Amino acid sequence: MAMIVGAPARAEINASAEAGIGYTDNIRRVAENETSETIGTMGLDLLWQERTRRIRGDAMVDLNYYEYVDNTFDSELVGTANGTLALGIVPETLNWVVQDSFGQAQSDPFAASTPETREDLNYFSTGPDLTVRLGPTGFGRLFGRWSSTNYETSPLDAERTTAGVAIGRRPTPRNELSLNAVTETIDFDNPQNTDYDRDSVFIGWRLDASRTTIDANMGYTWLQRDGSDKQGNALININIAREMTAASTLRMTLSQQLGDAGDSLRAQLTGNVVGGGAGQITATSDPFKNQLVSLEWSYMSGRTGFLLGAAHSKDDYEVAAQFNRERNDFTAGVSRRIASTVTLDLRATLEKEKFTNVDQENEEFRVGATLNWRAWRTLGMRLLVERIDRDSRGGSNEFVENRAFLTLAYYWGGDDAAALGGGGGFR
Incomplete structure (x- = not known):
């Protein structure tokens, strides 16, 4: 649900194209028998936010187009994009909301x-808020x-219709408590997939205090597949961000929900989830219970920044129990402005994955470095090098990959655009 409330009008955009x-x-x-490949790339990174009396909009885009010069694969678009636009037909009373989330799913997890x-996955929704x-x-x-x-x-294409009602209290514009009820119907285009409700x-509780923000939902969900008994489980979704000091912030997520791949995509793009990548979303019509706990600490002061994060997640599928798995993700990063126009970013991630009903465990370690040179106010150069090392027990997907990208970038919208991602990334 989206709501437009009275606030000073403002628009912010930071972007880079390369x-x-x-x-x-x-x-x-x-x-064994590795194949090298030269890759032509074009990328777009965008952060956009607009707040007016009639418009509330947010967008975050991290997309790259890859052209495989040696024709090992067809060209592809990879990355993520998520945007929400709420139009105030009658400000503070009737809004029309449009949201779109784009990413990738893993056809073979x-x-x-x-x-x-991997393949593209897109989740689009629209409807009114009264x-x-x-x-x-x-x-x-x-x-709706x-x-x-x-x-x-x-x-696996599907359509869903959703309706909901909420009654609550808003003692201040930054504090809201509500009781919510939502009903959904999911219908698949292919009759071989099982529809469900x-x-x-x-x-729900939302708090935006001076140093703390809380977005929490706690309740219960019932899910019923056609021809099956109704299943129930607790619904928990808690996101907390706390400014520990003027330079450091702590973020925590605790969630449990019954959903599908589309829900998982949107949760990753809108929530505080440590880690990412196509491997986290399995292309299947089967709904599943997802449990997640994550913690992230970031620090930025002067010319230096640090990032530490950890997450544990568990997926339990209703029918396709072979996809049941547990994941542990760890992230560490450091950034340093080594000159007035040059920044260096280092990042490492470790992902441990275990399929609980299949004898397979995977461990993937990724490390990368990005050097950004802001040669002029709107033009720059970016060099990215990275290494991915994957081990597997019970599977045949071990590999080591080294890759590098050199790109020219055009920036607009402010100095923060230089800090945006791009240049290939961990795909």
Whole structure:
């Protein structure tokens, strides 16, 4: 649900567009007989936010187009994009909301992520929000959504209709407590997939204090597949951010929900989730219970920044129990402005994955360095080098890959654009 409230009008945009060339010594990500590949790349990184009386918009884009020069694979678009636009037809009363989330899913979750095993996944939704006042601080809210989930190749496309109601209290513009009820119907285009309904009741609490923000939902969800008994489970979704000092911030996520791949994509793009990548989302029509706990600490002062994060997640599928798995993700990074126009970013991640009903465990270590040279106010150069080392027990997807990208970048919207990602990334 989105709501436009009275606030000073403002618009912010930070972006970079780049083009260049890359090289990898193991494009197929195999243990033996590696194939090298030259990659032409174009990328876009964008952070946008707008707040006016009638418009509330947010967008975050991290996309790269890869052209495989040696024709090992067809060209592809990889990365993520997420945007929300709420139009105030009657400000503070009737809004029309449009949201779109784009990413990749893994068609074979037991294999390493390559152009052969990943595919695009898009989740689009739109519909109205109606909010009415109930006394000086109370409110009632009705909303409806029509949504579409589309896969690039897998026959898993689906439509869903969602309706919800909320009654709550907003003692201040930064504090809201509500009781919510939501009902959803998910219908797949392919009749071989099983349709299902999902109903949820939960208490929501949103707080935006001077140093702490909390977005919490707690309740219960019932899910019923056609021809099956109704399943139920607790619904928990808690996101907390706390400014420990003027330079450091601590973020925590605790969640449990019954959902599908589309829900997982949107949660990764809108929530505080440590880690990422196509391997976290499996292309399947089967709903599943996801449990997640993550913690991230960031520090930025002067010319130096640090990042530490850890996450544990568990997926339990309703029918496709072979996909059940547990993951542990660890992230560490450091950034340093080594000159007035030059920054160096170092990052390492470790992902441990275990399929609990299949004898397979994977461990993937990634390390990379990015050198940004802001030669002029709007032009710069970026060099990225990275190494990925994957071990597997019970699987045949071990590999080591080294890759590098050199790109020219055009920046607009402020100095923060220089800190945006791009140049290939861990795909």
